[in-house]
Amino acid sequence: MVQFISAKVVENYRWSESVFSLRVIAEPFDFKAGQFVRIGLPGADLKSLRAYSLASAPGATVTDFVIAHVDGGMVSPQLNALKPGDSINITQPASGFFTLDEVPDGDDLWLLSTGTGIGPFLSMLHTEKPWQRFKQINLVHGVRVAEDLVYQDQIQQWQRQYPEQLRYQPVVTRETIPGALTERIPQLLESGALEAALATQLSINSQVMLCGNPDMISECRQVLADKGLQKNTRRKPGNVTSENYW
Structure with missing residues (x-):
């Protein structure tokens, strides 16, 4: 109730x-x-x-x-x-199954978000669970303009705390700023540019979480499926776990 x-x-x-x-x-x-x-x-x-x-x-x-x-x-x-x-x-009570408890083990964890979809990933990174379970964590945040790249101080603090473990890649589609990629996340996945920027290859040992714009999620899921990474469900564990943000 x-x-x-x-x-x-x-x-x-x-x-x-x-x-x-x-x-x-x-x-x-x-x-x-x-x-x-x-x-x-x-x-x-x-x-x-x-x-x-x-x-x-x-x-x-x-x-x-x-x-x-x-x-x-x-x-x-x-x-x-x-x-x-x-x-x-x-x-x-709180609701939802978009949690690390629902994600199988893997070598690396990819947290791909747009807009305010970064929120649940920030909550996860505040806990010990991702740092204990994954050798590398790739946090990607896609926005239209640079001022929407939220919580930069906190992300930088994690980078200092886990310099060998956390990699962060901002994506800004309507401005050009140093260090940010400019194409949409699905295109960056398809071209391999995101893997190159993070110096990490996606593999069947990767776990990917998607949160944000439904179009981004559906397009990313197709690109990832083409790369051999399948949807994760309780009935059939896979590599890709997602949550639409509207």
């Missing part, structure tokens, strides 16, 4: 005009990195709530959501307007 808990906003951090991080303090609740909850303003019914993945570590004092502001949306403009001290409601 769905229950609600109340949370208080402690920060509404704007990365850009279209992306913000809503940070709240709530009574403790359990979730696995990669799961989502539904959030909305006090008094809203279930139909007026929207699902957002948690970007923070399970058990963290402050719960972090990275959210895209959708013009004309029912919920995101309201959340975008919140200030410290305002309240939101969070549904319980």
Whole structure:
């Protein structure tokens, strides 16, 4: 049965005009990195709530959501307007199977995201599980403009902490910035440019997680299937685990 808990906003951090991080303090609740909850303003019914993945570590004092502001949306403009001290409601329990528990073992882990789809990957990287299970982790984040490359300080901290293990590749399609690739992620996979940039080859011993734009996910799944990496399900374990972000 769905229950609600109340949370208080402690920060509404704007990365850009279209992306913000809503940070709240709530009574403790359990979730696995990669799961989502539904959030909305006090008094809203279930139909007026929207699902957002948690970007923070399970058990963290402050719960972090990275959210895209959708013009004309029912919920995101309201959340975008919140200030410290305002309240939101969070549904319980957390939901979803986009977690590392559902991913088979492998040599390397590819985390491919677009937009706010990087959120569940940040939550996973806050835990010990990916660092313990995979020799190398490739984090790829695709956005339209550079200011939407969120959480750079945290990513750089992980790079310093795990210099031989974590590789990060930004993809910016509408600007040219040093170190970023400019084609869409499916095209970079198909051409081999992403593997070259990360100095890592995809293989049948790789595990790939996809999160973000549904078009990106469907195209990547086809490219990966052509490379011999199949969809991962509980019934038939494979290499590719995905979650659409709308």
